[in-house]
Structures are given as structure tokens and as C-alpha cells.
Amino acid sequence: MFLQAGANIPTPAYTADAIAHEVGHGLGLRHIYPGAQAPGEVMDYDFAEGMRESFSDLVQQIVEPPTATGDPQTNTHNPYYHLKRYVLG
Numbered sequence: 001m002f003l004q005a006g007a008n009i010p011t012p013a014y015t016a017d018a019i020a021h022e023v024g025h026g027l028g029l030r031h032i033y034p035g036a037q038a039p040g041e042v043m044d045y046d047f048a049e050g051m052r053e054s055f056s057d058l059v060q061q062i063v064e065p066p067t068a069t070g071d072p073q074t075n076t077h078n079p080y081y082h083l084k085r086y087v088l089g
């Protein structure tokens, strides 16, 4: 996460979401498609100010930058399941 001179100052909620997102990557979590199935998911790109973000327990389609489109192999990921697996073993 980088701050640019002259850019908008991120809100505390955005900063907390970004930190949780990057920690999730450090623990092996993938990006998931931002959709109505899991609004407020930490591992998507769709931060919404005022919405409580969390790690979803739903199976979601993986997306990767730079296109942020769905994985053509339709691989899926359950952030909460994997978070528990990586942290608890």
C-alpha cells in the first residue's frame, strides 16, 4: 500500500481493509470476484465505505490483476476456509 503526495488521504476504514487484504495475501488468500454473493469481502477489489468488511465463508470465483476478470478455469476460493486452514493448520 502506497500513499502519493497530493492523492486523497485514505480513511481509517479503507486503511484497515487494505491492511487486512495484504495480510490475507501473506497467508495465501487469493482475489475473489466482487459480487452480490459476498458484499464486503476483504479479498475483493470492491471496498465500500461504511460497509463492514470480513472474510467470506462462501465459495467465490478467483480473479487476478490486471484484468480482474474471472478465472477462465473457473477456479474457486473460500477465503474463510483457507484462512482457517493456513492459520490453524
Ligand SMILES: [Zn+2]
Binding pocket: 021, 025, 031
Ligand atoms: Zn490484493
